[in-house]
Amino acid sequence: MAEPLAPAASDDHDHKPHGWRRWVYATNHKDIGTMYLVFAGTMFFIGGLMAMLIRLELFKPGLQFFDPQFFNSMTTLHALIMIFGAVMPAWTGLANWMIPMQIGAPDMALPRLNNFSFWILPFAFTLLLSSLFVPGGAPAGGWTMYPPLVLQTGASFPILIFSIHLMGASSILGAINVIVTIVNMRALGMTLLRMPLFVWTWLITAYLLIAVMPVLAGAVTMLLTDHFFGTTFFTAAGGGDPVMFQHIFWFFGHPEVYILILPAFGIVSEVVPTFSRKPLFGYEAMVYAVASIAFLSFIVWAHHMFTVGMPLAAQLFFMLSTMLIAVPTGVKVFNWTATMWKGSLSFEPPMLFALAFLFLFTVGGFSGLMLAIVPADYQYQDSYFVVAHFHYVLVPGAVFGIMAGVYYWLPKWTGRMYDLKLATWHFWLSAIFVNVLFFPQHFLGLAGMPRRIPDYAVQFTDWNMVSSIGAFGFGLAQLLFPYIIWKCARSGEHVGKKAWEGAHGLEWELPSPPPYHSWITPPSDAVIARGAEH
Amino acid sequence: MQPHTSTAPAAPSAEDPRRRRIRRSALLLALIAAAFYFGFILMTLVRGWK
Numbered sequence: 066m067a068e069p070l071a072p073a074a075s076d077d078h079d080h081k082p083h084g085w086r087r088w089v090y091a092t093n094h095k096d097i098g099t100m101y102l103v104f105a106g107t108m109f110f111i112g113g114l115m116a117m118l119i120r121l122e123l124f125k126p127g128l129q130f131f132d133p134q135f136f137n138s139m140t141t142l143h144a145l146i147m148i149f150g151a152v153m154p155a156w157t158g159l160a161n162w163m164i165p166m167q168i169g170a171p172d173m174a175l176p177r178l179n180n181f182s183f184w185i186l187p188f189a190f191t192l193l194l195s196s197l198f199v200p201g202g203a204p205a206g207g208w209t210m211y212p213p214l215v216l217q218t219g220a221s222f223p224i225l226i227f228s229i230h231l232m233g234a235s236s237i238l239g240a241i242n243v244i245v246t247i248v249n250m251r252a253l254g255m256t257l258l259r260m261p262l263f264v265w266t267w268l269i270t271a272y273l274l275i276a277v278m279p280v281l282a283g284a285v286t287m288l289l290t291d292h293f294f295g296t297t298f299f300t301a302a303g304g305g306d307p308v309m310f311q312h313i314f315w316f317f318g319h320p321e322v323y324i325l326i327l328p329a330f331g332i333v334s335e336v337v338p339t340f341s342r343k344p345l346f347g348y349e350a351m352v353y354a355v356a357s358i359a360f361l362s363f364i365v366w367a368h369h370m371f372t373v374g375m376p377l378a379a380q381l382f383f384m385l386s387t388m389l390i391a392v393p394t395g396v397k398v399f400n401w402t403a404t405m406w407k408g409s410l411s412f413e414p415p416m417l418f419a420l421a422f423l424f425l426f427t428v429g430g431f432s433g434l435m436l437a438i439v440p441a442d443y444q445y446q447d448s449y450f451v452v453a454h455f456h457y458v459l460v461p462g463a464v465f466g467i468m469a470g471v472y473y474w475l476p477k478w479t480g481r482m483y484d485l486k487l488a489t490w491h492f493w494l495s496a497i498f499v500n501v502l503f504f505p506q507h508f509l510g511l512a513g514m515p516r517r518i519p520d521y522a523v524q525f526t527d528w529n530m531v532s533s534i535g536a537f538g539f540g541l542a543q544l545l546f547p548y549i550i551w552k553c554a555r556s557g558e559h560v561g562k563k564a565w566e567g568a569h570g571l572e573w574e575l576p577s578p579p580p581y582h583s584w585i586t587p588p589s590d591a592v593i594a595r596g597a598e599h
Numbered sequence: 600m601q602p603h604t605s606t607a608p609a610a611p612s613a614e615d616p617r618r619r620r621i622r623r624s625a626l627l628l629a630l631i632a633a634a635f636y637f638g639f640i641l642m643t644l645v646r647g648w649k
Contacts, residue, residue: 174621175621241625244624245621248624249617249620249621250621275628275631275635278632279634279635279639280639282636283635283637283638283639283640286636287643297647298647305647306646309646313639313643
């Protein structure tokens with residue numbers, strides 16, 4: 066088997082299409098990965114703008130700027146855009162870029178399907194955003210789309226359902242591609258337990274996607290037929306059961322949370338060893354912990370709906386199974402900590418984001434444990450405490466994970482180092498303001514402020530003001546992110562194939578930037594073994 | 600040392616089984632997804648009839 070060579074050796078084979086055809090007809094995993102990441106970034110700022118409008122309205126009590134219908138549309142669209150438009154496509158973008166390079170494959174297994182699953186997304190989200198301009202306004206019943214409320218949506222209802230179907234189709238096709246690639250395209254010698262953790266977490270995520278995205282699609286199809294074709298799946302008047310929708314939705318919804326967070330576990334498991342200059346502590350335990358978390362995610366869904374009423378045995382089962390998730394999650398947190406123990410630590414931006422992830426995701430995990438306790442959940446349900454909890458999991462969790470990944474691999478993608486000082490500023494502003502934004506929401510929730518309301522009682526004013534100031538600060542800080550990337554791509558200092566001293570893995574055996582077609586000749590066993598020093 | 604980007608395509612006969620595996624595993628996964636989609640609709644229908 067051949068050893069990889071210096072960049073110059075690859076130039077004569079670096080053919081690529083030019084102009085718009087390169088992107089519209091893209092089948093190269095790196096191009097599609099870039100498109101996913103640009104799309105996710107765009108959606109992050111659109112969804113973020115909606116978050117700013119929400120926090121603007123909530124800055125003080127009373128209706129300031131918007132009518133309640135528009136406010137509810139903002140909360141609904143913000144969630145749908147951030148989950149399906151920003152975080153999931155960002156992970157798929159990172160998967161497209163990194164999985165083939167990390168397993169020694171020349172590309173994804175199904176490149177044309179890859180192109181198709183990406184190009185569905187701009188249509189889906191243009192459609193969803195177009196609902197802002199139809200009579201009756203955009204969907205406002207919340208991203209959970211509970212009937213009977215969602216069935217009262219006006220002309221935007223079929224738009225919502227169709228766009229959800231499109232997002233689901235894109236995710237399923239992307240997941241099929243990831244699994245097929247990992248199962249069939251690994252270089253000889255890249256055994257399952259040599260795979261980087263990012264590949265492992267994505268493999269498990271892809272299985273979750275295939276199991277639960279069709280369930281969401283089925284649920285919204287039934288909503289569609291209830292609305293237009295006279296069925297009564299979820300309409301009590303016709304013998305249907307609206308609570309059944311909640312069960313089906315959360316059978317999708319809880320694994321979805323892990324779909325959003327598992328790849329972040331993979332990124333942190335790459336970043337922490339690199340900047341600790343030590344192998345990952347307990348590699349196999351990490352793999353089994355991720356698999357356990359994925360399995361448990363299927364048997365905890367009803368903790369989202371304790372207050373709709375269920376038998377005591379069911380309450381106990383879902384409470385205890387939810388608490389059980391803390392065990393494999395604890396394994397991961399302790400393993401990351403043990404990886405750092407006596408390591409030669411340095412604090413470049415990817416490490417800073419990974420460390421913030423470690424602390425703040427754990428905060429979100431602890432508030433999740435509080436919510437898992439049935440009698441306590443009766444108090445917290447539908448309050449701002451829940452908003453604080455899931456934003457701690459998703460912003461300093463999933464979003465910081467994405468940022469850690471981008472800052473980790475950006476020198477590999479561009480062949481240039483970004484402005485480390487500016488990226489460190491980006492980190493500190495994000496880390497401070499994210500806490501100013503979300504931590505007070507715990508207090509608001511515990512004091513009884515309900516979620517999804519455009520106005521509130523005066524006693525909640527102070528913490529709402531603090532939270533809104535945090536939101537504006539966090540939002541402004543994010544403008545640094547595209548600027549740092551743009552500056553890096555334009556004028557960053559050139560880096561060698563191994564941008565970070567402590568990095569291991571096949572991607573670091575390729576030149577920076579990697580050739581348009583990489584690993585056409587698979588890596589040798591020696592190269593794989595060197596990269597797999599977990 | 601050889602360039603890792605050199606065009607050294609594997610013989611078609613060696614490539615074919617992998618292509619077949621890829622096609623089959625993709626179809627199997629698509630079928631699983633379809634089964635979850637129709638299965639949940641069917642389950643709700645059956646439950647409604649009881």
